Amino acid sequence: MKHLLFSEHQKMAELIHTNYRLLFVLPRFGIRLGFGEKSVGDICRTHDLSTSLFLLVCHIYTFDDFLPSPDQLDSFTAEELTCYLHRSHTDYLDNQIPEIRQQVLALAAGCEARNGRILERFFDDYSREVISHFNYEDTVVFPYIHNLSEGRLSDEGYSIGQFEENHSNIEEKLGDLKNILIKYLPDSLPEASRNRLLLNLFLLEDDLSKHSLIEDRILVPLVEQLEEKTR
Numbered sequence: 001m002k003h004l005l006f007s008e009h010q011k012m013a014e015l016i017h018t019n020y021r022l023l024f025v026l027p028r029f030g031i032r033l034g035f036g037e038k039s040v041g042d043i044c045r046t047h048d049l050s051t052s053l054f055l056l057v058c059h060i061y062t063f064d065d066f067l068p069s070p071d072q073l074d075s076f077t078a079e080e081l082t083c084y085l086h087r088s089h090t091d092y093l094d095n096q097i098p099e100i101r102q103q104v105l106a107l108a109a110g111c112e113a114r115n116g117r118i119l120e121r122f123f124d125d126y127s128r129e130v131i132s133h134f135n136y137e138d139t140v141v142f143p144y145i146h147n148l149s150e151g152r153l154s155d156e157g158y159s160i161g162q163f164e165e166n167h168s169n170i171e172e173k174l175g176d177l178k179n180i181l182i183k184y185l186p187d188s189l190p191e192a193s194r195n196r197l198l199l200n201l202f203l204l205e206d207d208l209s210k211h212s213l214i215e216d217r218i219l220v221p222l223v224e225q226l227e228e229k230t231r
Contacts, residue, residue, distance in 0.1 A: 008041035008051045019062045022206050028087045048077035061210045073222045076154055078149050082142045089134040096125055103197045110189055122177045133170050147228045160223040171208035174201055
């Protein structure tokens with residue numbers, strides 16, 4: 001796989017052509033399209049970003065079996081990583097989920113009342129679970145990491161191991177909603193609208209899966225190293 005990996009010398013546009021799902025990643029680093037022929041390194045320096053962290057995230061989004069080395073984990077700070085993750089949460093809650101909800105409501109309006117309520121309820125229940133999941137990370141996990149970065153261990157004995165044990169994959173719960181759309185709603189619904197909603201649900205599911213991998217493969221081992229140093 002090594003010869004396929006991205007590098008800071010590549011043009012940023014090449015990364016997007018290689019994997020269009022990196023379009024989800026760019027705004028979470030504050031990068032906007034229109035970067036011309038600039039390289040990854042040029043763009044990261046312009047935005048005062050860790051090139052190593054940016055490339056790690058791109059690799060996880062592109063290669064399913066990618067695992068960062070210990071040296072790679074030492075090339076950026078935990079604060080830089082949690083900043084990216086927090087901006088990801090904001091993107092999901094302020095952009096992706098509200099946009100999909102509007103599609104759900106539009107499709108539900110064309111269903112029988114009972115089917116429409118079921119569709120709305122499934123998505124709203126899922127949205128509440130996502131909000132709760134992200135709120136826990138923003139208010140418990142990230143402040144813990146911030147204190148750890150400054151050399152302070154939790155007084156309550158909290159550790160990143162507790163986060164790892166209870167880390168749920170929120171993207172899995174989208175399966176029920178997709179099955180409702182695929183299997184159970186009447187075929188009289190507008191096909192284009194249903195397919196568009198399904199496509200966006202599949203994209204959200206895949207994006208959330210990559211988000212979870214970043215936490216499992218980068219955040220957890222990085223914080224474990226911090227815990228070891230602090231102790």
